[in-house]
Amino acid sequence: MPITLENIGIAVRDLEEAIAFFTDLGMVVLGRDTVRGEWTETAVGLDGNHATIAMLQTPDGNGRLELLEYIHPEAIETNPTLPHEIGMHRVAFSVDDIDEALKIAATHGCHPLRGVATYQDVYKLTYVRGPSGIIVMFAEDLTKS
Template sequence: MPIKLENVGIAVRDLEETIAFFTDLGLTVLGRDEVSGEWADIAVDLDGNHAKIAVLQTPDGHGQLELFEYIHPDAIETEPTRPNEIGMHRVAFSVDDIEESLAVAARHGCRPLRGVANYRDIYKLSYIRGPSGIIVMLAEELQKS
């Protein structure tokens, strides 16, 4: 049975703030909508489900994020995820220039969790805490082919 990754879904506090962050990093908004109704209740197992959504795509056309901000029921605030917690871990992106990408993130108040690491002179990478506490990994390949 063939399988294809469609997108990664992330619930956010503020849809517009999160769209601004990811579009500044280079993603493009493919579409926006509001979803509700019986089909949405069944699909996600929440009665009265109503959310604003946006689908963003990476410049290479392969990766997509579906961001959703709940109107009903109220979103549940949790502590920010730590890298060693079970469950959704992070979203990772390859970037051409990690310093430039970190500068973009900083304009949104997002900073590295610790700093920029060098992995065996193959990648420079950093985990940052993005909007709504999303952990975002940025990686710059050092040995480009």
């Protein structure tokens, strides 16, 4: 059976804040909507499901994020995910210039968890804590220079 990745869905505290972060990094908003009703309750498995959503895409068209801000039921705050926890780990992006990506992230108050590392002279990598506590990885391919 052929399978392709459609998108990654992330519930966020503030949809506008999350959209601003990801679009400043270069993603494009494909569409926005408010979803509710029986079809979404059935698909998601959550009674009374009502959310505003935005679908974003990477400029190359290969990656999509669906950001969701729940209206009902009320969103549940959780502790920020740690890199070694079981479950959703992080969203990773290839970037041409990791320093530029970090400058953009900093304008949103998002900074590396520790710093920038180099992996075998192949990648410069870092994790930042993005909006709503999302861990976002930036990777710059050093072999493309």
